[in-house]
Amino acid sequence: MIMSRSEAPPVKDTAATGDLLDRLLAGLPGDAVLTDLDVTASYANDMASFCPAGAPAVVVLPRTVEQVQHVMRTATALRVPVVPQGARTGLSGAANASDGCVVLSLTKMDRILEINPVDRIAVVEPGVINAALSRAVGEHGLCYPPDPSSWEMCTIGGNIGTASGGLCCVKYGVTAEYVLGLDVVLADGRLMSTGRRTAKGVAGYDMTRLFVGSEGSLGIVVRATLALKPQPPQQLVLAAEFASGAAACDAVCRIMEGGHVPSLLELMDRTTVRAVNDLAHMGLPESTEALLLAAFDTPDPAADLAAVGALCEAAGATQVVPADDAAESELLLQARRLSLTALEAVKGVTMIDDVCVPRSKLGEMLEGTERIAEKYQLTIGIVAHAGDGNTHPTVCFDAADPDESRRARESFDEIMALGLELGGTITGEHGVGFLKKEWLAREIGPVGIEMQRGIKQVFDPLGILNPGKLF
Amino acid sequence: MIMSRSEAPPVKDTAATGDLLDRLLAGLPGDAVLTDLDVTASYANDMASFCPAGAPAVVVLPRTVEQVQHVMRTATALRVPVVPQGARTGLSGAANASDGCVVLSLTKMDRILEINPVDRIAVVEPGVINAALSRAVGEHGLCYPPDPSSWEMCTIGGNIGTASGGLCCVKYGVTAEYVLGLDVVLADGRLMSTGRRTAKGVAGYDMTRLFVGSEGSLGIVVRATLALKPQPPQQLVLAAEFASGAAACDAVCRIMEGGHVPSLLELMDRTTVRAVNDLAHMGLPESTEALLLAAFDTPDPAADLAAVGALCEAAGATQVVPADDAAESELLLQARRLSLTALEAVKGVTMIDDVCVPRSKLGEMLEGTERIAEKYQLTIGIVAHAGDGNTHPTVCFDAADPDESRRARESFDEIMALGLELGGTITGEHGVGFLKKEWLAREIGPVGIEMQRGIKQVFDPLGILNPGKLF
Known part of the structure; x- marks a missing residue:
């Protein structure tokens, strides 16, 4: 980067x-x-x-x-x-x-204030590291599902600010779904509490959700009450190779249409598979055009993997390999988790896009991205939370080469345009920030922008909170 | 009523x-x-x-x-x-x-516009009846979980406006979690689209969620994109009798602390059980002080019910009766679904409260409500979505008796005060409307009210949308 x-x-x-x-x-x-x-x-x-x-x-x-x-x-x-x-x-x-x-x-405000296994909640300060919370609640047999790739480093406050996602979302949803209540310091220093510590609550407008994904533009989150889930059984992973991205996407559609609920359904294209092998010598199958990873954390994951494996084969998988145990599963996940780092190593710098399309449009999204890579003569690796239709087309380029940098930027924008065309969104989980603020206006339209600006004005009349982002 | x-x-x-x-x-x-x-x-x-x-x-x-x-x-x-x-x-x-x-x-805008089993979404107009949607998506092997008691009559638009819940929430969450995107007509007649039809999306402030539970005070929902789930297996129900509300609540805590994920966990007190028997001659055990209903829609519900039954016995259940089949399960659910109608029949009129407390406080909530009933010499039946800590203390009274009506109103308020004292909320799923608007201010405080009024002002500067509600 x-x-x-x-x-x-x-x-x-x-x-x-x-x-x-x-x-x-x-x-x-x-x-x-x-x-x-x-x-x-x-x-x-x-x-x-x-x-x-x-x-x-x-x-x-x-x-x-x-x-x-x-x-x-x-x-x-x-x-x-x-x-x-x-x-x-x-x-x-x-x-x-x-x-x-x-x-x-907020990194020094990093205390876990409470973990309550009966109420299935944790109360934390914003600087708590995601992985630290996961480990702490794990000791109580609980689980905090949201797992962005940076989970060993990123903070809960940052996760809330950006409304981050992760691999788990296809089954467990995004950060927003785990934030029950917040303490927020407003622009003028007043303290406001939102939400609740109960399982349900509908008293007034949902101010909690308004703050999730607001990128620090409405107030400073200083405490969060988070929902937890019981720790699921250890998941088991299956890898399926396909001779085309289209076939892999067809498999994704068949799996979801078939009513399956995988705990993870990820796609890596050939560029990504090779990059991971180059970085970590993992012995992934380089002959493949697309590698699909599916996992289940159900009572009988082997049975679920068998059913899903059959659907992959029906969609044209050239090979289906279910992991035998947790260790093999973890190895496959490692490969997926290394993907972005591996793609970064290709040319030194990457731009990671975050376009989410209806999953029925995933095949068109992949195909279109390949066309864009060709048009701009760029290496664009694709990793995707395929079960969510959330693609991360990752443009690899040499930042010292001005022309390649320009092409990288242009391809990045064209990928977002394609996502919108397919009924998708410019950001599934990374947020708008500075990078996509012109695109936000394009996605939500002038009336939406006007209302969002109005809300911003209510909370931050002087415009001192994270100016220049979002709009 | x-x-x-x-x-x-x-x-x-x-x-x-x-x-x-x-x-x-x-x-x-x-x-x-x-x-x-x-x-x-x-x-x-x-x-x-x-x-x-x-x-x-x-x-x-x-x-x-x-x-x-x-x-x-x-x-x-x-x-x-x-x-x-x-x-x-x-x-x-x-x-x-x-x-x-x-x-x-909005009742005449009642078309289901789309059901998409790959994307697991439905697009509907606001006047679609909840049960009609449930049946329609069921034909595609899908399920729209939110199931308020009035599901055979109530509309999706109303469910969105009030952020309604139901029996399913303990496992499947509330209406808010199923609303992906909205088309909204603003106060001045302009049309605004919010949200998405993708599984994930974080482009800008979450305007969709802001409208859920806003009781028509921000705009008119004219179209909704809803998330669907695969239809789960038929649930199996267990009934457990307890000699005290405290013991039943202890069982609820043990079940949730034990990591179980029931599809339903409901409580009926003796008053409610008797009222249901009086209305429908269902032969429920009138000797009980509290009846707990637990259900599982897992691959092996009998095993889950056995585990939960053991926890009920450990908490002092006097009898534990797992249903043998779907028919028996349905009968027990019918009893629960009839509860409010049955309580209404006791004295002709009811006030149904909707206080949600952390589930670890459920026992104190029940005990406190009994004290309030005694203090005001009233019949107050309690039904509760116990797994969520969401109680519906239901005050039965004779509206022709001014003194009893006054006591009913006072007890109703005292029940909300108790809920707040226990760290709960004045409304888990019924909303604020006119009934609880003074209490909203008490729950969210002056800063919260100021910010909510500010948001209202952004969307409805003339104050013409459902005036006099919420604040």
């Missing part, structure tokens, strides 16, 4: 910045306020390519709700923009700094 | 009303505009008690999106309030008319 940065000079310790720092330090400990230019610069970007990032005036690392309130009151008083950040693993530039902003990193 | 009506005289055909009718008739067929006073009066109420209802100026029954747009443009031009309605089976007064309003009944 490109760690691009705008050409603006680093912020100097002007009178205005001095005032900002003095005011911040009146309510934050010294070690929670970072001003060293090398340090603050390291907070400028998330992992998106082609997104400008400014130089923060300061990075703050509050540890309490009161400290976050102090930061927001200060920012409101001085009309300074605030960019909230988690682990900066996002892929849309939503966490990129703007010049002179306060970067509000 | 009381069909109360405010004392305001029926609207006369004044010049203003004449203008309204003329304008409406310019874009609606004559049979879609009802003005006969007896007819319009019959559209004044939903099924809530203690909620005032005014006399509509007119009832309109549009059949197309364009006709709804015409109605809203007319209402905006003349500043006339509009009260959207489905089947008026709601229990919070959210669909009650206000004096001189246009009642906008």
